[in-house]
Amino acid sequence: MRVGGFKDLSAFAAVMTLTMALSACGGGGGSGSASNTSNGPTVVSPVADGQMHAACTNCGAADDQTYAGSGVGLWQAIDASAQSDAVNVTLKNVAGRNVSLVFTNEGTTSQTLQPITVSASMISAADMSVSGSNLTSAGSTEPARLKAIHEFNQHGWTSLTTRQATSSAEMVAQTSLVGVASSNVVGTTPRNFWLDDGTSRSTTLEASSHTTDGTTVNIWVENTEYGAGMITPAIVQQLMQTYAGAGGVYDIDTGIGGPLWGQTLYTNMIAPTGQPIDLVVVNIKKDSTPFGIVGYFYGLNNFVNQGSGTSTANSNQDLSLYLDSETLYLGGSAGMQSMRTVMAHETTHMQNFYRRDMVMGQQYAYDTWLEEMTAMMMEDWASFNLDPTYNSVRDNRFLDFMNYNGHGSYGCGLTTWDPMGTTCDSYATNGSFGGFLNRQLGLGFYKALLNDKSSTDSLAVLTDAIHKYRSTSSVAQELLHFTAAADGQIPLSANMAQYSFPAHSEGGFTLPAIDPSTVTRLLPANSPTALLGYSSSVVVRTNVPSTYQETVNVPPGTTLTVVVQ
Numbered sequence: 001m002r003v004g005g006f007k008d009l010s011a012f013a014a015v016m017t018l019t020m021a022l023s024a025c026g027g028g029g030g031s032g033s034a035s036n037t038s039n040g041p042t043v044v045s046p047v048a049d050g051q052m053h054a055a056c057t058n059c060g061a062a063d064d065q066t067y068a069g070s071g072v073g074l075w076q077a078i079d080a081s082a083q084s085d086a087v088n089v090t091l092k093n094v095a096g097r098n099v100s101l102v103f104t105n106e107g108t109t110s111q112t113l114q115p116i117t118v119s120a121s122m123i124s125a126a127d128m129s130v131s132g133s134n135l136t137s138a139g140s141t142e143p144a145r146l147k148a149i150h151e152f153n154q155h156g157w158t159s160l161t162t163r164q165a166t167s168s169a170e171m172v173a174q175t176s177l178v179g180v181a182s183s184n185v186v187g188t189t190p191r192n193f194w195l196d197d198g199t200s201r202s203t204t205l206e207a208s209s210h211t212t213d214g215t216t217v218n219i220w221v222e223n224t225e226y227g228a229g230m231i232t233p234a235i236v237q238q239l240m241q242t243y244a245g246a247g248g249v250y251d252i253d254t255g256i257g258g259p260l261w262g263q264t265l266y267t268n269m270i271a272p273t274g275q276p277i278d279l280v281v282v283n284i285k286k287d288s289t290p291f292g293i294v295g296y297f298y299g300l301n302n303f304v305n306q307g308s309g310t311s312t313a314n315s316n317q318d319l320s321l322y323l324d325s326e327t328l329y330l331g332g333s334a335g336m337q338s339m340r341t342v343m344a345h346e347t348t349h350m351q352n353f354y355r356r357d358m359v360m361g362q363q364y365a366y367d368t369w370l371e372e373m374t375a376m377m378m379e380d381w382a383s384f385n386l387d388p389t390y391n392s393v394r395d396n397r398f399l400d401f402m403n404y405n406g407h408g409s410y411g412c413g414l415t416t417w418d419p420m421g422t423t424c425d426s427y428a429t430n431g432s433f434g435g436f437l438n439r440q441l442g443l444g445f446y447k448a449l450l451n452d453k454s455s456t457d458s459l460a461v462l463t464d465a466i467h468k469y470r471s472t473s474s475v476a477q478e479l480l481h482f483t484a485a486a487d488g489q490i491p492l493s494a495n496m497a498q499y500s501f502p503a504h505s506e507g508g509f510t511l512p513a514i515d516p517s518t519v520t521r522l523l524p525a526n527s528p529t530a531l532l533g534y535s536s537s538v539v540v541r542t543n544v545p546s547t548y549q550e551t552v553n554v555p556p557g558t559t560l561t562v563v564v565q
Contacts, residue, residue: 040495041074048078050085050554052562056496060564067094072494073564074484079554084114087554089562095546100488100563101539103554106476108415108459108533111555116527118539142419143293145197150368150417153299153353158362160303160311161266184208184218191220193280194314195322196298201282206236209244212251216276217244225283225325235328235336236281242340242386243279249340250277252382253347256443257450260350261302261319264358268304270317278320279343281328290331295323295342297349299357321346341392344382348375352450360453367458368417369430376431377446380438381509393435394514398501400428401486402516407524410487413532414479415459423528435514436482436501437466443506445469475534480559483536488563491517517565531555 046053052075054061060073067073077087091099105111148156189205203220210216219240221231243249254260263272284293297320305315321343327335352374357365366374379392401409404425412424414433419426438446449465463475470478484490485499492500492515501514521540528537541548554560 040497043074043496043498046076046078048080050077050079050081050087052077052087052089052560055561059494059496062093065090066092067097067564069093071565072490072496073562074490074496074499075562075564077554077560077562079556079558079560082556084112084556085554086551087560088549088551089560090547090549091562091564092547094544094548094564096543097564099541099544099548101541101552102484102487102561102563103531103537104480104483104559104561105413105531105533105535105555105557106480106559107557109557110413110533111531111558113528113531113537113555114553115529116539116552118523118525118527141421146293146296149196149296149298150371153297153349153357154365154368154371155362157299157303157357161268163265163361164267190223193220193278193282193316193320193322194301195282195284196296196300198314201280203280203282206231206233207240209240211244211248212246213254215244215250217250217279218276219279219281222282222325225281225329230329231281231325232329238336239279239281239323239328239339239343243277243343247385249343249347249382249386252385253344253351253378256378256381256447257348257351258355260347261354262359264354265361266358268306268312269358270302270304270319275319278316278318279323280320281323281325283326284322284324285326288326288330290324290327290335291338292327293324294327294338295321295346297321297346297353299353302353302358319350321350337387337390340386341379341383341390344386345375345379348378355450356453363456364453366461367415369415369426370458370462372417372419372427373430373434374446374450376427377434377438379431380435380511381443381446384510384512385508391512393431393438394512397428397431397435398486398514398516399519400425401432402519403522404428406522408487408522408538410483410536410538411524411528411532412535414475414534416532416535423524432486433479433482435511436485437478439501439504439511439514440478440481440498441466441469442504443509479534479536480561483538484561484563486516487521487536487538488561489516489519489521489565490563491515491565493517494565531558 041056041059043056046055053064055074055076060068060071061075062068079085184205186205186208191203192200193203194200201222203222205218206221207219208216219236225231261275301316301318301320303312303315305317306312323339328339352366352371376397383391409424409428412418412426412429414430417426418424445465448468449462452461452465454464455461459475466473466475466478481498490496490499492513503513504511523540527539531537552560
């Protein structure tokens with residue numbers, strides 16, 4: 001599901017200001033292998049001996065202890081042992097430069113991080129106003145109703161059905177078919193929809209159209225939310241064009257990831273063919289506030305409703321997405337902008353539920369962290385095709401990663417789903433890492449990830465998809481490169497190919513470049529006491545003397561990346 005979007009209108013204005021500014025980019029282990037880039041530095045994977053070594057050549061690192069005097073220098077100390085290493089960081093010729101120390105836990109086990117002083121970044125008052133305005137509702141927790149949807153969509157549904165023991169042909173004949181009304185009349189046809197919280201809302205069909213492949217798309221609007229100053233015909237028309245129009249959300253999602261519904265392995269499901277897609281515009285949370293819960297997909301609705309008193313009594317028996325009305329009419333242009341990518345995000349959940357749960361089998365359902373990451377990766381690919389001025393990763397997820405709740409979201413563990421927490425927001429972290437992988441590995445990688453069934457373990461699935469497109473890499477290595485680039489604010493102009501978010505165009509889609517050095521980086525007041533599995537932490541030393549020296553403790557399974565610029 002998609003939560004948040006822009007948290008208030010001032011945040012949107014700030015993001016747009018920063019967006020305009022943005023538009024004026026080695027690994028743990030190994031034995032000295034190198035990766036060549038054209039017209040730029042050569043990235044080196046240092047020996048894993050717990051000592052600091054230069055991690056690039058033809059760059060700002062002259063040798064293991066000397067800065068070249070210009071450019072970006074990159075050094076790494078890799079602790080591959082079972083205990084913490086005391087690493088002596090000594091760098092000469094760095095007078096007046098800034099040094100970022102990035103700790104990346106490359107394993108699944110949480111590691112103790114020894115206390116280390118965290119210095120503030122050099123941030124101007126103007127920068128503070130941009131980052132601060134985007135933090136309005138940070139530090140809350142994910143609503144319980146969304147946790148329940150996650151749980152149901154991942155494996156809670158399994159108690160409602162059994163696997164078919166028949167052939168595909170027999171399955172079609174034996175499936176309990178749910179009739180699809182063909183006499184719906186726009187503006188007069190009423191329908192009640194169950195929401196995930198068990199409430200029923202009265203709606204009216206306000207638009208009906210067809211996608212390029214002939215699939216019917218209906219837009220139903222809650223009766224008390226339709227009218228002047230609320231959901232208007234113009235808003236309905238924009239939603240329909242965005243979703244069902246040529247090159248819209250439906251075409252993008254199905255073109256990349258395949259069908260949204262069809263024959264399944266299970267009983268008690270809605271008909272495999274002839275299903276329209278219902279976009280249900282309702283006031284998800286009646287609080288007179290835009291954003292928050294912007295939209296959701298709930299797999300319960302894909303089940304046949306077996307009547308009052310049953311576990312499926314609240315199923316709407318359809319393919320449906322639920323979109324927040326207040327976000328659309330109180331959020332202004334930011335609300336509609338957010339909703340465009342929300343529809344792509346939620347349609348990916350619908351698609352994943354069919355492809356992985358219903359066709360591959362429940363054991364192949366993604367864990368929540370990867371389920372949400374793949375949905376945010378789809379947003380990334382879809383963004384410019386839906387709105388050429390907005391990219392969800394560049395203009396939302398990555399900004400939150402760098403300044404969430406006044407201290408950034410560096411400490412989120414990739415595989416530990418913790419959205420909207422006090423110390424981190426998994427939407428920001430996983431969405432930003434997904435955007436990094438999109439730009440590094442491309443559309444083919446993303447498609448492979450969506451369809452990968454090499455394992456029932458989500459981490460292994462992601463690893464296998466990475467191997468297909470970068471055979472010597474891994475989740476740990478790509479996360480190391482991502483955290484060093486983002487936490488260390490490596491400029492795009494440094495041309496360190498594996499440590500960057502370059503622009504990427506493929507298959508009719510364009511991903512804009514992201515330059516971490518142009519984004520405000522906020523730091524926590526104190527270093528964390530532990531590094532979660534697959535997480536990072538960053539401390540900064542500003543305006544250092546000619547010779548910078550510090551001894552830092554690097555936990556086991558962790559790489560220290562030192563960035564000088």
